[in-house]
Amino acid sequence: DIQMTQSPSSLSASVGDRVTITCRASQTISTYLNWYQQKPGKAPKLLIFVASSLQSGVPSRFSGSGSGTDFTLTISNLQAEDVATYYCQQGYSTPLTFGGGTKVEIK
Amino acid sequence: QVQLVESGGGVVQPGRSLRLSCAASGFTFSRSAVHWVRQAPGKGLEWVGFISYDGTKEYYTDSVKGRFTISRDNSKNTLSLQMNSLKAEDTAMYFCARAHVTLVAFDLWGQGTMVTVSS
Numbered sequence: 427d428i429q430m431t432q433s434p435s436s437l438s439a440s441v442g443d444r445v446t447i448t449c450r451a452s453q454t455i456s457t458y459l460n461w462y463q464q465k466p467g468k469a470p471k472l473l474i475f476v477a478s479s480l481q482s483g484v485p486s487r488f489s490g491s492g493s494g495t496d497f498t499l500t501i502s503n504l505q506a507e508d509v510a511t512y513y514c515q516q517g518y519s520t521p522l523t524f525g526g527g528t529k530v531e532i533k
Numbered sequence: 534q535v536q537l538v539e540s541g542g543g544v545v546q547p548g549r550s551l552r553l554s555c556a557a558s559g560f561t562f563s564r565s566a567v568h569w570v571r572q573a574p575g576k577g578l579e580w581v582g583f584i585s586y587d588g589t590k591e592y593y594t595d596s597v598k599g600r601f602t603i604s605r606d607n608s609k610n611t612l613s614l615q616m617n618s619l620k621a622e623d624t625a626m627y628f629c630a631r632a633h634v635t636l637v638a639f640d641l642w643g644q645g646t647m648v649t650v651s652s
Contacts, residue, residue, distance in 0.1 A: 469642035517637025522580040
């Protein structure tokens with residue numbers, strides 16, 4: 427199975443800050459990497475697919491990059507409504523696997 | 534309204550069975566592959582399994598293989614997850630999620646249904 431490792435596990439930043447979350451795969455996954463946002467008590471929401479494509483309706487302050495084994499999710503200009511846990515997920519092979527999550531809070 | 538609505542969760546004893554359902558509306562369900570994803574209380578997300586748009590292909594994570602079965606009825610726009618021989622570690626919120634056009638991302642999620650396996 428492909429292991430997905432996210433860092434940091436949590437972070438605190440101020441409104442307006444630029445936030446970067448990293449995700450590392452245990453083997454190369456090309457660009458088969460997706461990012462999700464999950465707010466407390468809610469279902470996850472797809473933000474980014476195939477590493478860098480923005481899902482329809484997602485604000486442009488969210489962006490993704492990377493290929494191979496190393497990926498990043500960037501939130502430019504952090505907003506209060508971005509408080510959530512963010513997960514990466516590989517789609518390269520089954521079983522599909524998720525990172526452990528990064529909890530983003532406002533300072 | 535484009536949505537998925539799960540039902541059927543509850544408290545069940547270890548070794549017993551439970552069947553979850555997922556009702557789709559607002560989109561062409563018969564053209565959409567679907568996944569089940571679960572989340573244990575306070576934990577991260579775990580992919581459970583996948584069924585193709587026509588039901589001819591199924592894939593499962595190893596921990597549920599042979600115990601869980603995904604099926605669908607495209608005439609009723611419904612998806613099911615039959616869970617047998619349930620274990621305490623199956624306790625989780627279960628989400629059905631529509632497959633993105635890439636098939637390996639999840640672009641529409643239900644609200645989830647909670648399954649608790651406990652004696």
